[in-house]
Amino acid sequence: MRFRQCLRASLILAASTLLGQGARAAESIRVPMITPLTGSIAVLGQDSKKAAEIAQETINAAGGIGGRPLTLEIVDTQGRPEIARREMERLTREGRAPVVLACDISAGTSGAAQFAESAQVPLLNGSAVSADILARGYKWYFSHQISSDDEATTAFAYMQTITGAKPLADRRIALLYEDSPRGAGTGERLRKLMDAKGINVVSETTYNRADRNLLPVMRKVQDSTPELVVWIGYTEDVVAGLKAARQLDFKPFVLGIGGGLGDPRLPELVDAAVIDQLRVANVDYFNPDIKRAAAFREAYVKKFASEPSSYAGTCYGAIMTLKVALEAALKTSPDLTPASVRDALRTLDIPGDDTITPFRFIRFDPANGRNLGAEELVAAWVDGKRKVTVFPAGIAVGKPVMLP
Incomplete structure (x- = not known):
């Protein structure tokens, strides 16, 4: 009788574990992306939003990230530091995002980076060029972009x-x-x-x-x-x-x-x-006529009937880099955490030919998060x-x- 009870308990545990794994596999990976959709610099955000749509479609059509679909949540900052900081607080504390992507101007990204450091949530910058942010020596800030x-x-x-x-x-x-x-x-x-x-x-x-x-x-x-x-x-x-x-x-x-x-x-x-x-x-930072950008350009022109801007190109590139980091983080644990994503970003080493930008490679400086291979x-x-x-x-x- 005791053996049957133990066997039954084991089967229930195994079934619940499998169900949990299946539910996790079907669960979307949600990544917030802050960008200025409105305001004086809205063109940057609108182009970045278009790039995010192409990136999300491309990634999910290829099987997602670790078998899970990617969902990019676009958040408007108007390019303003106080809004970027407020949204970072909401996304990391209420939404519990394990990472945030910034396709924003330097002013907005600066505010977001400051909060990311205090909240200990990685922020991947795809657009801002300010070297002043890098000079602060943040440990949770990773700049995919070139610097000033x-x-x-x-x-x-x-x-x-x-x-x-x-x-x-x-x-x-x-x-x-x-x-x-x-x-x-x-x-x-x-x-x-x-x-x-x-x-x-x-x-x-x-x-x-x-x-x-x-x-x-x-x-x-x-x-x-x-x-x-x-x-x-x-x-x-x-x-x-x-x-x-x-x-x-x-x-x-x-x-x-x-x-x-x-x-x-x-x-x-x-x-x-x-x-x-x-x-x-x-x-x-980008021009659509370079050879390595051909597939992205083709998808963008087909969907939007226009050439991608440098804003679109650099944001798309950052999303594809984040995909590699998230896949690496999932290999260490099925549950994405800020620490696991940060560790994955710290160890990235992506060849330049695997990007759509003129970068020599993508590798982040442990001292300040700068992309050491960034070139223009x-x-x-x-x-x-x-x-x-x-x-x-x-x-x-x-x-x-x-x-x-």
Whole structure:
């Protein structure tokens, strides 16, 4: 009798264990993603949301993560630090998310990273470039994205490439950037780098990204008579500035940095002739013509009938990286926890060819969470209508336009 009771109890336990495993296997893996769906920088969030849809469909069509479907919960931050922090608290304390993805600007990501550190929940950054966040030495922050230091280095290297026979030190170069942590961070780093190399900065002009009348700003830059303007901005302010340059008949070479001057919608928002006259090139995180991005580009164009922006590309790349980390975490335990996901992110080593970005590899620095393999590219506008990757040589599809 006792044997039968023990056998029955064992069978019940085994059955309940199998049922629990089956329920867990069917349970969706929920990952919150914070991004600015509304507000002055909503274009970044809307593009990131589209990328998240493609990523989720791609991952789930291939069997999900450890056999479980992925559900990305999109949360609007408006790009504001106080909202990002509030949402992080809700997601980690009430929602008990084991990890949060940030496809947000630097200001919003900074607020989220601060709370992630105190809550001890990993935050994977897919968009923000501020090196100031990395300088804080957070242990729960992982930046898949390049940093403002990378942007400054790439911009300087490209300027050296296009200067031709006339040395860069003899060129007249102006810096123009919006005054958020993102724009100012890269602008100030580039100026210091140029100062150290003896490069002449004829003017350094800042503006607020919410300002849609940039005529006085562009006139100030024009008065410094630059040959090349290095311009760090978002799509909305870049459009306002390009229209002001046309009004002033101001036609320097322009080297952009970030998503603004590389936005694929730019020819729809500004006369393509203006983009062509300024010989615009852009230091960027992504361009859809690089070989490794072909499958993502095809899926994006099919679903949305438009080219993916750099915002979409970098967010998609971060989601696919997180997929690898979650799969690794599930191998150690069927229950995802902040600690297991953090440990998986710490040990990632993904080859560059397995990404859609120009990265050499994906591996996070244990000291600050920086992606040690992050690199950028430069894409130049052709006829003011399409972008072609022109730098670095290893992934270039076309050739850069040289300064006269």
